[in-house]
Amino acid sequence: MALLELVDVSKSFGGVKAVDRFSLTVEKGELVGLIGPNGAGKTTVFNITTGLYPSEGGQILFQGEDIAPLKPHEIVPKGIARTFQNLRLFARSSALENVMTAYRKGVYSFVEALCHMGKWKKTEEEAKARGMELLDLVGIADRADQAAGTLPYGHQRRVEIARALALEPELLLLDEPAAGMNAEEVEGLNTTIKRITTELGITIVVIEHHMELVMEICPRIVCMNFGAKIAEGSPQEIQNHPGVLAAYLGEEV
Amino acid sequence: METLAQQLINGASLGSVYALIAVGYSLVYSILLFSNFAHGGFLVIGGYICYYALRSLGNNIWIAGGLSLLGAGLSAVLTERIAYKPIRERTNITLYLLIASLGMSIVIENIFVIVAGGRFRALPPVIPTDPVHLFGLTTTSAFDLLSLVVAVIFLAALQLFIVKSKWGLAIRAAAFDLKTAGLMGINVSMLISIVFFVAGMLAAVGGIFLSVRYTLYPQLGAITIKAFVAAVVGGLGSLPGAVIGSLILGLAEMLTAGFISSQLRDLVVFSLLVITLLVKPTGLLGKKPLEKV
Amino acid sequence: MGYLSGIIILLCINAIAAMGVSLLTGFTGVFTLGHAAYMALGAYAAGILTVQHGVHWFLAVMAGGFLSMIVAYLIGIPTLKLMGDYYAIASIGLVESIRLILENWQSVTRGARGYPGIDGFTTLPMALAFFVVMAVAMVNLINSRYGRAFKACRDDYLAASLLGYDTAHYRVLSLAVSGFYCGIAGALLAGFMTFIQPVMFDMTKSTELTSVVVFGGLGSLSGTLLASVVITLVTELFRPISQYRMLIYGGVLVATMVLRPEGIMGSREIWGLFKKTSSLRSKTQRGGVDGAP
Numbered sequence: 001m002a003l004l005e006l007v008d009v010s011k012s013f014g015g016v017k018a019v020d021r022f023s024l025t026v027e028k029g030e031l032v033g034l035i036g037p038n039g040a041g042k043t044t045v046f047n048i049t050t051g052l053y054p055s056e057g058g059q060i061l062f063q064g065e066d067i068a069p070l071k072p073h074e075i076v077p078k079g080i081a082r083t084f085q086n087l088r089l090f091a092r093s094s095a096l097e098n099v100m101t102a103y104r105k106g107v108y109s110f111v112e113a114l115c116h117m118g119k120w121k122k123t124e125e126e127a128k129a130r131g132m133e134l135l136d137l138v139g140i141a142d143r144a145d146q147a148a149g150t151l152p153y154g155h156q157r158r159v160e161i162a163r164a165l166a167l168e169p170e171l172l173l174l175d176e177p178a179a180g181m182n183a184e185e186v187e188g189l190n191t192t193i194k195r196i197t198t199e200l201g202i203t204i205v206v207i208e209h210h211m212e213l214v215m216e217i218c219p220r221i222v223c224m225n226f227g228a229k230i231a232e233g234s235p236q237e238i239q240n241h242p243g244v245l246a247a248y249l250g251e252e253v
Numbered sequence: 254m255e256t257l258a259q260q261l262i263n264g265a266s267l268g269s270v271y272a273l274i275a276v277g278y279s280l281v282y283s284i285l286l287f288s289n290f291a292h293g294g295f296l297v298i299g300g301y302i303c304y305y306a307l308r309s310l311g312n313n314i315w316i317a318g319g320l321s322l323l324g325a326g327l328s329a330v331l332t333e334r335i336a337y338k339p340i341r342e343r344t345n346i347t348l349y350l351l352i353a354s355l356g357m358s359i360v361i362e363n364i365f366v367i368v369a370g371g372r373f374r375a376l377p378p379v380i381p382t383d384p385v386h387l388f389g390l391t392t393t394s395a396f397d398l399l400s401l402v403v404a405v406i407f408l409a410a411l412q413l414f415i416v417k418s419k420w421g422l423a424i425r426a427a428a429f430d431l432k433t434a435g436l437m438g439i440n441v442s443m444l445i446s447i448v449f450f451v452a453g454m455l456a457a458v459g460g461i462f463l464s465v466r467y468t469l470y471p472q473l474g475a476i477t478i479k480a481f482v483a484a485v486v487g488g489l490g491s492l493p494g495a496v497i498g499s500l501i502l503g504l505a506e507m508l509t510a511g512f513i514s515s516q517l518r519d520l521v522v523f524s525l526l527v528i529t530l531l532v533k534p535t536g537l538l539g540k541k542p543l544e545k546v
Numbered sequence: 547m548g549y550l551s552g553i554i555i556l557l558c559i560n561a562i563a564a565m566g567v568s569l570l571t572g573f574t575g576v577f578t579l580g581h582a583a584y585m586a587l588g589a590y591a592a593g594i595l596t597v598q599h600g601v602h603w604f605l606a607v608m609a610g611g612f613l614s615m616i617v618a619y620l621i622g623i624p625t626l627k628l629m630g631d632y633y634a635i636a637s638i639g640l641v642e643s644i645r646l647i648l649e650n651w652q653s654v655t656r657g658a659r660g661y662p663g664i665d666g667f668t669t670l671p672m673a674l675a676f677f678v679v680m681a682v683a684m685v686n687l688i689n690s691r692y693g694r695a696f697k698a699c700r701d702d703y704l705a706a707s708l709l710g711y712d713t714a715h716y717r718v719l720s721l722a723v724s725g726f727y728c729g730i731a732g733a734l735l736a737g738f739m740t741f742i743q744p745v746m747f748d749m750t751k752s753t754e755l756t757s758v759v760v761f762g763g764l765g766s767l768s769g770t771l772l773a774s775v776v777i778t779l780v781t782e783l784f785r786p787i788s789q790y791r792m793l794i795y796g797g798v799l800v801a802t803m804v805l806r807p808e809g810i811m812g813s814r815e816i817w818g819l820f821k822k823t824s825s826l827r828s829k830t831q832r833g834g835v836d837g838a839p
Contacts, residue, residue, distance in 0.1 A: 020706070036744075038783070050708060071707070072707045072708050072832075073707045073708075073710050073711055073712045073713070074710060076707075076709060076710035077710050081708075082708060084705070087735050088700075088702045088704060088705035090697060090698055090701040090702060090705070091701060092701060092765065092813050093694075093697060093701070097694060097697075100609035100694060101694040101695070101697075101698050101706075101709060104709075104710055107596045107691070108690075108691070110692065113686060113687055113691065113692050114683045114687055115683075116689075116690070117687065120690065123691075124690070127691075163709070167709065167710065253717045288631040288634065288635065290579075309623055317765070322672050328655065335800075335804075336800050336803070336804060337806045339801055340804060340807065344807070346807075348575060348764075349575055349803045350801055350803075351577050351631065351634065352577070352802075352803050353550075353797075353799065353800050353803040353804065355579065355753070355756070355799060356795075356796045356797065356799025356801075357796070357800055358796070359753060359792055359793070359795060359796025359799070360793060360797055360800060362792075362796075363790075363792045363793035363796060366789065366792075366793075367606070367789065367793065368789070397733070437665070454645065475749075478635070478638050478639065478642070479633045482635065482639065485632065485635060487629075489630070493571070496632075510775045511609035516646070516650055517732035519642060519643065519646055520637070520643055520646060520647075523636075523639040523640070523643045526635070526636060527624060527636070529622040530625055530628070530632060531624045532627050534624075534627075534632070
């Protein structure tokens with residue numbers, strides 16, 4: 001059973017078909033790249049998968065379960081986490097608090113919260129420890145107490161990844177995680193993403209425009225244009241695919 | 254039967270006045286995406302300018318009305334410049350605009366409390382209020398008919414402005430996406446001022462009629478809450494929706510007052526709000542805006 | 547009862563109500579204009595229960611709190627699942643509706659003339675005790691997963707829902723708790739003034755509560771408490787010019803939003819300024835993650 005199965009999902013905005021009968025199967029443990037020119041519909045695919053937009057037709061199966069009718073906050077606990085193209089951190093909270101907000105294990109009751117008794121202390125300590133662990137994984141443990149909105153852009157992206165990881169997902173959807181990063185930072189991100197797949201066993205689908213990232217670390221790549229899938233295969237196959245080249249460079253190639 | 258017809262006309266008349274206020278409020282909402290709680294203040298400013306103009310410049314409703322509309326429009330622009338523009342330029346947190354608008358509404362109301370005193374004032378009777386017999390079916394007052402007609406004229410003029418004029422086109426573009434409209438070369442600052450001027454003007458017309466109906470006092474602006482409810486019922490950001498919502502509200506109020514109890518009028522208004530939010534939260538004609546993720 | 551004890555009791559009561567509004571507006575980002583309504587419910591519940599039914603004051607105060615909480619919860623369900631200004635508009639409607647009910651349900655509430663003869667059960671130790679307990683509870687709540695959930699709903703409700711939070715549920719929860727706090731404050735006020743009137747819980751009071759929270763800093767509990775003390779004392783000291791009170795509140799709101807929207811404390815807490823920022827040694831060398839310092 002595949003981890004994620006999108007079958008013929010579609011979404012139109014007004015008269016524009018943002019996603020046009022798109023299908024994708026992701027097996028557990030995979031690291032899949034999703035590429036395509038701007039406006040190809042990549043982020044919309046993520047939005048449909050996480051329940052932000054309803055899909056018009058088609059099926060969305062996660063671990064065999066139909067998640068299409070569910071709302072985002074119902075889908076996330078099933079094991080899907082995502083980051084955003086335009087960062088959505090809680091700017092006024094610290095980096096650590098951002099990550100702790102995602103930590104949903106060891107739930108204590110309202111009364112325990114009011115009195116700071118019962119499971120409160122232990123859970124808070126666990127949350128904090130896990131938060132620090134994840135911030136360390138992405139390399140910004142020293143900035144844990146800094147307000148997220150004041151961090152440099154590249155660091156903010158890393159906080160978002162750490163926060164998504166705190167959900168302990170089976171599937172992680174990364175939306176342009178390398179945006180705004182320089183070559184050195186992209187190298188570091190590559191390493192982090194590989195670690196997430198190999199050490200944490202999390203399946204990843206990553207939307208990216210930085211080809212050095214996608215081609216280097218993704219064994220399988222899917223290319224979209226005008227809302228539809230136009231190519232799928234290994235990095236070599238994709239790099240030589242005429243449709244992909246035409247989409248990015250225009251027809252004269 | 255005669256009472257029913259009377260209350261229907263009453264309701265339509267009241268509703269049309271609400272419509273003037275609700276449309277102005279919805280216009281601002283559709284562009285800036287926040288509820289301008291100071292809208293009631295423009296209404297009051299319009300009412301008082303009209304009152305003082307009538308008292309001191311002779312009982313000419315045209316001059317007084319003109320001054321009132323101008324004054325209210327300018328006050329609206331001024332409010333925007335002083336309180337909203339500085340906030341808008343620094344942050345996109347609408348909560349701050351909301352709070353500032355609450356502050357402005359209090360400031361305006363209380364300036365009048367201090368300067369004009371809290372007394373109820375009756376406008377000099379320039380607007381006829383004599384009874385009029387309609388087709389032998391029912392009796393209503395000339396005032397109700399007049400306010401209905403004037404409201405319709407202003408709303409039609411607004412519609413023409415929005416559909417046919419260049420700035421009207423700009424407003425429609427901005428209502429869709431303010432930033433993009435700016436990038437397309439529209440002078441956003443000027444646009445917002447125009448929108449506020451129009452909203453203030455419409456509020457003033459409403460204010461004049463409401464002052465005749467209920468007498469003039471500083472807290473008259475509080476009646477705009479009903480216009481807000483009307484805008485929500487009709488669909489926030491939709492101008493036709495604001496008109497429809499206002500008519501529904503006016504009719505509901507008058508029918509309740511006429512056949513059930515005058516005390517329950519306001520409760521009916523509030524109930525309509527709750528029902529709308531429960532059944533169709535975006536209102537009759539409102540659309541849910543999809544946020545870009 | 548000395549003048550000083552009276553002031554301190556009033557400080558405690560206003561602080562409790564302000565904390566409630568702070569939770570909703572400052573920490574959860576829901577703008578409210580109607581929290582005086584919850585105080586009214588608490589006050590009248592406590593008053594009526596102690597005077598007409600001989601209920602013990604503690605139970606009556608608790609009942610006041612719970613009544614407000616339940617009403618808040620019921621109002622919240624349809625209005626808070628929508629983003630935007632719907633709750634703010636509904637909250638104004640609520641204040642007006644509650645006031646209307648209190649004024650007209652004469653048999654129970656004795657109408658606009660007020661409800662006299664309440665036992666003065668709010669003593670200084672009792673007010674202080676309530677304040678301390680409720681303040682500690684509030685601080686604890688904010689420093690828990692609930693606090694993080696509320697702040698997430700405030701700062702980015704979309705991101706919050708994609709972390710698995712049902713934002714509507716948390717907003718309603720925040721409203722219910724804030725209703726409880728204002729209900730208790732109202733009940734204690736009834737026991738302090740021994741006489742309550744609907745007009746004590748009008749938009750002036752609601753605005754005062756919101757002003758306190760805004761002025762103190764949205765997202766700072768200590769800011770709220772500080773501002774509450776300042777405004778309560780200023781109100782008492784400037785009783786002679788109370789007609790200017792509202793004008794000043796309005797002005798404060800506008801000025802704060804334009805000049806320093808974060809208020810006195812911003813999102814910081816006074817006790818945070820004394821806490822040493824934890825020094826976390828850089829662990830970037832471990833695990834071979836990128837070389838950026």
